[in-house]
Amino acid sequence: MLLPADQPGVVAPFDDVTIELCRSNPDVMIMTADLQPYVDIFRVPKERPKQFLDVGMAEQNLLSIGAGISKAGFIPIATTFACYASRRAFDQMVICMGTGPRTCVVIGFTPGITSPARIHHQSTEDLAMTRAVPHATVIDPVDATEFTQAVRASVRQPGLVYMRGLRGTVSRLLDPEKYVFEVGKTYCLRDGGGPGIIATGAGTEWAIEVSRLLEGAGIDHALLHVPTLKPARQEEIWRFCAGRSRVFTIENHNIVGGLGGLVAEVMADHGGGPRLTRLGVPDHWAPGGSLGYIRQSLGLDAESLARRIKEAA
């Protein structure tokens, strides 16, 4: 299902999927808090104005108004930056959107270290926070193919859905003709012996770069993509880990509480397993700047990651 390297990116896939959803379902309401063009919402306000609501610069209101909208029979897709959706309005997300059966979708853009503005615009704890909410669905998509399909799936998912959003020119890694996103499912992007790499979101893109480097160096390995952090199919993760001596997780998130946390929990629940190395944002604040610079500073560039895995292999 992986496409060959260097595919052209997809421009503003969120705009495509939101107008498609609004055209096919009059109950979908696209919401934002003063970030309409910054989260790639372009056509819905013009073509379907009744299905667009900008609440102004008020993220607590975005999520609590959104919860009210859902109680009037709509399916809100509330968009803002991941840092605000999680840190700033977490109580509203949990209490207003997360305690009932109605579908409420929250999409947090520029997640993890993909914002250049240090700390306040970055979100390296959102997956840990939302993963701890009972019955929530938590998705970190890797590319335009998966993001588009996950947004389509989210409006059919009961209760709170928290998803990380991708904006601008978004990488195309998965073949839209072959890839089918399913909530909870894990995807083996490369089968093999040796070290296992488990990744999610942008971490999977980094892991694919690493995988190509390892392949070039003749190092056998396997790669599992886990877009749904919750509900996670723990047995699939365990089956991937079992029998290996080393497993690495790669994620665009603090190594605490996200994918690394999930895999550690799966192994602990099974009473052991391979040695786990969690790669991601170490438990301190990431620098600001370009993504390339931040990745390099944190040892998350492809070469550094590949070196860590080679040393262990």
Added chain:
Amino acid sequence: MKGRNLSITELEHLALKMRRNVIDICMQRGGYAGQGVALADLGASLYFHEMRPDGKGWYHDVFVNSNGHDAIMCYSAFAEQGLYTMDELRTYNADGTDVDMSPCEGRRGFVITMGSLGQGPSQAAGIAYGERVRGSDKRVYCLLSDGELQEGNVWEAAMFAGHHKLDNLVFLIDNNDLQAGGNTRNILNVEPVPEKFEAFGFKARRVNGNSIPEILDAFAEARSTKGKPYAMVCDTKLFQGSPYMQTRFPTAHFVQTDMETWKAGLAELEGLIAASHADAE
């Protein structure tokens, strides 16, 4: 369920019965009795006069209670409607009960998860906005407290409701000058409340929250107000309408006391109900 358009005398009688229910429920294991008693007149006016039945056993209009502990007022009305039995309601504050002191979404009669203060007004505004987009004539009522006005989310909701001219939305503010830690005016003064809401684009009015005629008049004004949401600022006093309990507990956020005291409070209300019944006859 009782229909609409009860007379003021009938509503006052119902409010007395609701007060009695509050004491009966809270005397089992303690509860937010003072708020429940004080809100009986507003609750009777809302549940038995203002909100329109849907013909299917519930309401066409929507009531969002933001303030978890004020659920006791709802329960006291639900006993009169038959939504809950008094036997069920007497499990309030018991381990394992479904009669939550601060209910969550999906509990019988409740629309939102209450009690994380400041979040009801936005949800009510969201419902009002959604219903208007749908072309529905549903009206949405949200009860919140004066202490809750200190939460920023309330004013985000007010700004939204005023901007969108949600004239199907009514905020009911239980303005009792009390919050968990003491008098609201001393902790963080919220007055002047009507003027604040007016500044956010509401039509606002201060009423005696224990005068059913004043409450009904304000509800009528809210219904006839076009292009603006409405804020009814209900000045209330804890335990208003239950003189014995009011003397004993003038500022008690939560009441837990001996059975003798509860029984005296209950007996006083039974007497008032009997007298009110005799008056009505």
